[in-house]
Amino acid sequence: MPPAKKRPRAYDHLRTRTAVLAQFAHVRDAVAVLTPDQLARPTRLGDWTVRELVAHVAMGLSSVSRSVDLPEPPGPKPQVTLLEWPAAPAAHAARIAEDVEDLAAARPDLTTLFEEAEAGFADAVPAAGTGERLLATRIGSMRLTDYLVTRTVELIVHTDDLNEALGLEIPYDRQALAACTRLLADALADRAPGGSVEVRVPPFAVVQCIGGPKHTRGTPPNVVETGPLTWIRLATGRTEWARALEDAEVSASGERADLAALLPLLG
Numbered sequence: 001m002p003p004a005k006k007r008p009r010a011y012d013h014l015r016t017r018t019a020v021l022a023q024f025a026h027v028r029d030a031v032a033v034l035t036p037d038q039l040a041r042p043t044r045l046g047d048w049t050v051r052e053l054v055a056h057v058a059m060g061l062s063s064v065s066r067s068v069d070l071p072e073p074p075g076p077k078p079q080v081t082l083l084e085w086p087a088a089p090a091a092h093a094a095r096i097a098e099d100v101e102d103l104a105a106a107r108p109d110l111t112t113l114f115e116e117a118e119a120g121f122a123d124a125v126p127a128a129g130t131g132e133r134l135l136a137t138r139i140g141s142m143r144l145t146d147y148l149v150t151r152t153v154e155l156i157v158h159t160d161d162l163n164e165a166l167g168l169e170i171p172y173d174r175q176a177l178a179a180c181t182r183l184l185a186d187a188l189a190d191r192a193p194g195g196s197v198e199v200r201v202p203p204f205a206v207v208q209c210i211g212g213p214k215h216t217r218g219t220p221p222n223v224v225e226t227g228p229l230t231w232i233r234l235a236t237g238r239t240e241w242a243r244a245l246e247d248a249e250v251s252a253s254g255e256r257a258d259l260a261a262l263l264p265l266l267g
Helices: 013-031 050-069 085-106 110-124 144-166 174-191 228-235 241-246
Strands: 134-137 140-143 197-201 205-209 223-226 250-253
Touching: 013 050, 013 110, 013 144, 013 174, 050 085, 050 110, 050 134, 050 144, 085 144, 085 174, 134 144, 140 144, 144 174, 144 228, 174 197, 174 205, 174 228, 223 228, 228 241, 228 250, 241 250
Parallel strands: 197 223
Antiparallel strands: 134 140, 197 205, 223 250
């Protein structure tokens, strides 16, 4: 019998909304002072320049208000759960890239673009909401709060991309970083259910994964431990497992503590 999958983690709607706005504000403030030379620099995202990357950040937030404005799709269950989301965007990558490139070309005034995205989000997602309504998203219907959690992933990951491209130190909102880290850790446990390996990403996440002898007490025989940003880079393909081990950015003890075949998680 295969290992049973755990119930998805619950996220607080208000805290997640606040985290999204806080991280977006960090990026907005950084973008407001970028020079034309900085906007033209390459990124680690294929052919995208910094201008296209920041347009993608704005588009990611605006997708919330666009989805809220659409009629609620039939329920009661979403087509895409939170733990299914990391793998889902890969099928739409080409269309997303086209939309980003079109937006970057059509909206050279990035300050106004970010202001509109932020205002639209704040209006569309009231702080007093429950987050239970379904949204029609590009990849299928999702619960509102779940979709907001995915925005923390987009924002944290692309903040890191901007910092890498420009040598900046755009801050990471703690709650946004926590939500991003936890979702990607839970996605690993969902992809490879089991209890033979414990993955620790202090201070935000601890999950058990991979089938085999289950650890019940004491120090588990197979442990992987790393920091939040290294974990996020591993989970999204920004860093390779072997390189992270070589650079001592991740520690792995035990013969089963090898996550290479399971990464990256984000499509």
